[in-house]
Amino acid sequence: MSSTLVLAALLLMMLASFAVGRQRALATADGHARTLHSRPPYYGTYVAMWAAVPALLLLALWVIAQPTVIDMVVRNSLPDDVRTLSSDKLSLVLTTIDNLANGRAVVGEPPAYAKEAAARLLSLRATSSWAMTVLVIGLAAVGFFFAWRKVNPALRARNDVERAAVWLLIACSAIAILTTVGIVFSMLFETLHFFSMVPPQDFFFGTVWDPRFTAVGRDGSAGQFGLIPLLWGTIFISLISMLVAVPIGLLSAIYLSEYAHKNVRAWVKPLLEILAGIPTVVYGFFALTTLGPLFRDLGASVGLDISATSALTAGVVMGVMIIPFVSSLSDDIINAVPQSLRDGSYALGATQSETIKRVVFPAALPGIVGSVLLAVSRAIGETMIVVMAAGIAAKMTLNPFDSVTTVTVKIVSQLTGDLEFNSPQTLVAFALGLTLFVVTLGLNIYALHIVRKYREQYD
Amino acid sequence: MTDSALPMTVADSATSAPRKLVLDKKRVRSRYAAERRFRAYGIAAIAFGLFFLAWLFVTLILQGYGALQQSKMRLDVTLDAATVAPGGQVDDNALRTADYTALLRTALRTTLGVGSDRGERRDAYALLSNGADTELRNRVLADPSLIGKTVSVWVSAAADVDTLIKGQISRDLPENQRRLNDRQIAWTDKLVADGRLEKRFNTALFVNGASSDPEQAGMGVAIIGSLYMMLVVLLTALPVGVAAAVYLEEFAPRNRWTDLIEVNINNLAAVPSIVFGLLGLAIFLNFFGMPRSAPVVGGLVLALMTLPVVIIATRASIKAVPPSIREAALGVGASKMQVITHHVVPLALPGILTGTIIGMARALGETAPLLLIGMVAFVVATPATPFDPATALPVQIYMWAGASERAFVERTSAAILILLVFLIVMNAAAVVLRRRFERRW
Amino acid sequence: MNTIAMKPVSVTNDVVSTNRSPKVISRGVKVFYGEKEALHGVDLDIHEREVTALIGPSGCGKSTFLRCMNRMNDVVEGCRIEGKIEIDGDDIYDRRIDVVQLRARVGMVFQKPNPFPKSIYENVAYGPKIHGIASGKEELDEIVEGSLTRAGLWNEVKDRLDKPGTGLSGGQQQRLCIARAIAVSPEVILMDEPCSALDPIATARIEELIDELRENFTIVIVTHSMQQAARVSQRTAFFHLGDLVEVGDTSQIFTNPKEERTQAYITGRFG
Numbered sequence A: 001m002s003s004t005l006v007l008a009a010l011l012l013m014m015l016a017s018f019a020v021g022r023q024r025a026l027a028t029a030d031g032h033a034r035t036l037h038s039r040p041p042y043y044g045t046y047v048a049m050w051a052a053v054p055a056l057l058l059l060a061l062w063v064i065a066q067p068t069v070i071d072m073v074v075r076n077s078l079p080d081d082v083r084t085l086s087s088d089k090l091s092l093v094l095t096t097i098d099n100l101a102n103g104r105a106v107v108g109e110p111p112a113y114a115k116e117a118a119a120r121l122l123s124l125r126a127t128s129s130w131a132m133t134v135l136v137i138g139l140a141a142v143g144f145f146f147a148w149r150k151v152n153p154a155l156r157a158r159n160d161v162e163r164a165a166v167w168l169l170i171a172c173s174a175i176a177i178l179t180t181v182g183i184v185f186s187m188l189f190e191t192l193h194f195f196s197m198v199p200p201q202d203f204f205f206g207t208v209w210d211p212r213f214t215a216v217g218r219d220g221s222a223g224q225f226g227l228i229p230l231l232w233g234t235i236f237i238s239l240i241s242m243l244v245a246v247p248i249g250l251l252s253a254i255y256l257s258e259y260a261h262k263n264v265r266a267w268v269k270p271l272l273e274i275l276a277g278i279p280t281v282v283y284g285f286f287a288l289t290t291l292g293p294l295f296r297d298l299g300a301s302v303g304l305d306i307s308a309t310s311a312l313t314a315g316v317v318m319g320v321m322i323i324p325f326v327s328s329l330s331d332d333i334i335n336a337v338p339q340s341l342r343d344g345s346y347a348l349g350a351t352q353s354e355t356i357k358r359v360v361f362p363a364a365l366p367g368i369v370g371s372v373l374l375a376v377s378r379a380i381g382e383t384m385i386v387v388m389a390a391g392i393a394a395k396m397t398l399n400p401f402d403s404v405t406t407v408t409v410k411i412v413s414q415l416t417g418d419l420e421f422n423s424p425q426t427l428v429a430f431a432l433g434l435t436l437f438v439v440t441l442g443l444n445i446y447a448l449h450i451v452r453k454y455r456e457q458y459d
Numbered sequence B: 001m002t003d004s005a006l007p008m009t010v011a012d013s014a015t016s017a018p019r020k021l022v023l024d025k026k027r028v029r030s031r032y033a034a035e036r037r038f039r040a041y042g043i044a045a046i047a048f049g050l051f052f053l054a055w056l057f058v059t060l061i062l063q064g065y066g067a068l069q070q071s072k073m074r075l076d077v078t079l080d081a082a083t084v085a086p087g088g089q090v091d092d093n094a095l096r097t098a099d100y101t102a103l104l105r106t107a108l109r110t111t112l113g114v115g116s117d118r119g120e121r122r123d124a125y126a127l128l129s130n131g132a133d134t135e136l137r138n139r140v141l142a143d144p145s146l147i148g149k150t151v152s153v154w155v156s157a158a159a160d161v162d163t164l165i166k167g168q169i170s171r172d173l174p175e176n177q178r179r180l181n182d183r184q185i186a187w188t189d190k191l192v193a194d195g196r197l198e199k200r201f202n203t204a205l206f207v208n209g210a211s212s213d214p215e216q217a218g219m220g221v222a223i224i225g226s227l228y229m230m231l232v233v234l235l236t237a238l239p240v241g242v243a244a245a246v247y248l249e250e251f252a253p254r255n256r257w258t259d260l261i262e263v264n265i266n267n268l269a270a271v272p273s274i275v276f277g278l279l280g281l282a283i284f285l286n287f288f289g290m291p292r293s294a295p296v297v298g299g300l301v302l303a304l305m306t307l308p309v310v311i312i313a314t315r316a317s318i319k320a321v322p323p324s325i326r327e328a329a330l331g332v333g334a335s336k337m338q339v340i341t342h343h344v345v346p347l348a349l350p351g352i353l354t355g356t357i358i359g360m361a362r363a364l365g366e367t368a369p370l371l372l373i374g375m376v377a378f379v380v381a382t383p384a385t386p387f388d389p390a391t392a393l394p395v396q397i398y399m400w401a402g403a404s405e406r407a408f409v410e411r412t413s414a415a416i417l418i419l420l421v422f423l424i425v426m427n428a429a430a431v432v433l434r435r436r437f438e439r440r441w
Numbered sequence C: 001m002n003t004i005a006m007k008p009v010s011v012t013n014d015v016v017s018t019n020r021s022p023k024v025i026s027r028g029v030k031v032f033y034g035e036k037e038a039l040h041g042v043d044l045d046i047h048e049r050e051v052t053a054l055i056g057p058s059g060c061g062k063s064t065f066l067r068c069m070n071r072m073n074d075v076v077e078g079c080r081i082e083g084k085i086e087i088d089g090d091d092i093y094d095r096r097i098d099v100v101q102l103r104a105r106v107g108m109v110f111q112k113p114n115p116f117p118k119s120i121y122e123n124v125a126y127g128p129k130i131h132g133i134a135s136g137k138e139e140l141d142e143i144v145e146g147s148l149t150r151a152g153l154w155n156e157v158k159d160r161l162d163k164p165g166t167g168l169s170g171g172q173q174q175r176l177c178i179a180r181a182i183a184v185s186p187e188v189i190l191m192d193e194p195c196s197a198l199d200p201i202a203t204a205r206i207e208e209l210i211d212e213l214r215e216n217f218t219i220v221i222v223t224h225s226m227q228q229a230a231r232v233s234q235r236t237a238f239f240h241l242g243d244l245v246e247v248g249d250t251s252q253i254f255t256n257p258k259e260e261r262t263q264a265y266i267t268g269r270f271g
Helices: A003-028 A040-077 A087-101 A112-150 A157-195 A200-205 A228-259 A262-277 A280-301 A311-336 A339-347 A352-381 A384-389 A407-415 A424-458 B008-015 B025-068 B092-097 B100-112 B118-125 B132-142 B159-165 B182-193 B220-251 B256-268 B273-287 B295-320 B323-331 B336-364 B368-372 B393-401 B406-437 C062-068 C099-105 C120-131 C137-150 C170-182 C200-213 C226-232 C250-255 C260-266
Strands: B069-078 B150-156 B197-201 C022-033 C036-047 C051-055 C079-087 C106-109 C188-192 C218-222 C235-240 C243-249
Touching (some): A003 A040, A003 A112, A040 A087, A157 A200, A157 B256, A157 B295, A228 A262, A228 A311, A228 A352, A262 B025, A280 A384, A280 B406, A311 A352, A311 B025, A339 C170, A352 B025, A352 C120, A384 A407, A407 A424, A424 B273, B025 B406, B025 C099, B069 B100, B092 B132, B100 B132, B118 B182, B132 B150, B159 B197, B220 B256, B220 B295, B220 B336, B220 B406, B273 B295, B273 B368, C022 C062, C022 C218, C036 C062, C036 C235, C051 C226, C062 C188, C062 C218, C062 C235, C106 C170, C120 C137, C137 C170, C170 C188, C200 C226, C218 C226, C235 C260, C243 C250, C243 C260, C250 C260
Parallel strands (some): C036 C243, C051 C218, C106 C188
Antiparallel strands (some): B069 B150, C022 C036, C235 C243
């Protein structure tokens, strides 16, 4: 029986248990629902819960553990000379076995031990499947009888059900943590794997990026994986985008919050925020087909050589995307500056712009710095615009008209297409991803900390 | 007051008459000029943002609306029974494998009056789309009684013809730089003059899957894939997010653990989307062995990205439910869980849904993580379940943007417009929901 | 300096008191917030180098009237003013009047101390800087020292002028705000309940200061405390529900009010 069928059976059992539990509660109370501690559906849920939850947990555990356990057993049953093969050759053998077991085509005549292992694999899978069905259904039945026996008018079914519900809520909120843990561990694991092939200092301090794609089986560490050129490209493009986004975003925010009439603000603010809602792939397309060629032609007309995919194009488009981000964050920050400070300045005869420049802005500065840092972290992590508009050449250049590449571009290009998963060419993407994650996380935590402190100051 | 705490010197200075303030006229004028300048900077900044927005939309609309129409050719095809159903076999398999291209080519030759010259024939055939035979086949499959008759059918013209008719390529280029030679252009003009070649609504754009021929390429697979993913996001992120928010807002004690969850959620919302793609690749594909290119995996990755948005929105709207309502429900003997499920969550629902829709709109436009889990795929067949390979709207846009044919530019723009329509509808729904149902206490 | 001697002894009627010229004249001042009329036509004269107290229950319009005198109500959206206010014969709501110059002439101190989040020095130097009053660093230093001295704060802060003004105690902050206001040498200083956020000792300091400042400045103070009005002011105006009910010498208002409502208020029957 497949796990899907078992799951369906469990759901049916759950429904049945609900009905039975509810019935039994009424029966034990001689049909007088008022003598029950809780309302009858709670008894039904109580029984259903006991029937389904432990069994479901077992099922999930089984499904997760089964492939790993079977894989280990099969691996250990292989002849010694096969088991001691180098890791990439061993993984080829395992793929062959897997293909044999699933009835897929295999290149050439497979060795006898592989056939044997495939047969073992199949039989193990069948055994495991039967064992799983029996154990899971059995556990469900045990749970059901346990709960069924306990049903009586004095049972505080509602309290138990609600306590279980709280645990469910806790589990859901733990998913947020699990996601972070998943991100960190999955990337850390692959990154360590990568560092076993390429020394960390070559990655972090290398100034040449040239990963050279290699085929399976050859020694894979031929390429050079220097992070510095990618990091420079990332910083360079982020810098250009900030040069666009910060002044424009800040000035718009100031105008909208300090000068604009209510009606103007009600229209202009959402319009500007549309810029943040447009998918980044759209900006990438726009940069690729409109802005890039425009810059190239403009450059050609004044004798500048601007490449169609350039740091400038990507940076400007990214800057535009970030404008509403900067402006809505600074808007909040500026609005948090107490009116009394403005009044104090007006009362001394300052004009509005003097008040803004000399009182409001300095007072809001820490918060604005925080929001700019958040914007920087967004620019660093942005992918599609740079993939489409920045280029792929890893260069350390100061020329904004040249094409550069970023960390995110390389993550995408190393992981798209058919690649052997255990080569440094692929694994380097995880090292890049981890670097990206750590940098943006640091920026975010620091920025949120600044913004929080700033808010507390005026609360 | 003489025993004031102020020292004598201070009292002296206090008695001296204050300077009369005379403001310099010129200085005041220049201060007001600075005021006006500052205001102008603000207006210029806003104008820049709005200009860019308008530029983007106008460019996309001008580039994209053409793709809603596709040049089609009317041919009088004789559905020769010997070719379509040899030996009188009218079974499904025979109908599927019949040589419809030959039928179309014969009809085209007759229409254009092409002789037996090889070069001439090749030029003529190039006017037809490679997918025209499929269009004819579907027509016959739908109505096998047509066999043996001569029917007038509209089939797609080749992309080069389409771009010529839409005026996207110049006729004035030298012949060797054009995709269509003089003879083909003459034919095209003749067909147009005869009313046999015209632009008709481009159904293929919305229905078909991937194709290397622009005139046959469509977003059908991508739309279905995106819908499946949104469904997965809705079914996972919404319940989990609401549950998590309810716990954090209503049950969680204030301690290090919940602080950690809080910081975590705020930071997850700002983690670059591509990192979620790496997570999906390492955990869902490599560890759990889920299928590549499947919308269900894409949906789960996007759900993890949307989760913080849902949690934050839910917490905000739960906070907005006034304590008086909780107290009233507790007062009549409801348990805490009943207060939450009967009163708090229903009252917070508009806010929760608004947040969810906005989060889903963001997920719908997300591309980068999907690239890493193999959603960049050439998928021709419409996926029947969320476990079948599919692409997504933004990924389709990415793939088309990289295609070299001129005809793909307008299709990419059209695809973007369709994506934007989806996003606008979702955001509008969120706004309406907020205006209509959100209570202000 | 003998402040007591300057107090008029027996002037009982506003119209009779001609020995001092009115600095500020208001006639028929009405204020609307949107549709709502908050002041129903106020006629009030403020005399030079005197402290005028505006009293009345909260929401009576006394603060609104105060803020009319340096046009701080311009900042409030939807606020409209009718009537006439003249300072030394200039109609301050005249279109030709520049609000920046007006506010340089009419300073203001607010209910809650609102020092800018800058250094003490910068707080005081702010006004002179924006108006370009000082011609150089030395003169600016002089103005800062002089203003802080007059505000009675110099000795307390002279060693930490570069420390943030927000680090001072509440009373010190309020005196800093007064120093900030007098640094531009205004003619009139408006004070909107300047002691309401302070403790009694700090309040006493400020009250002393107000009395000293009267030598050089015309002061209008809004206060919710009748004792304070009695202590610091020479003239008192009683507002109620947007009307100016009665104005007169402080001693007369508190000992012999003409109006029923004034009587009721000062004897604590409402408010």
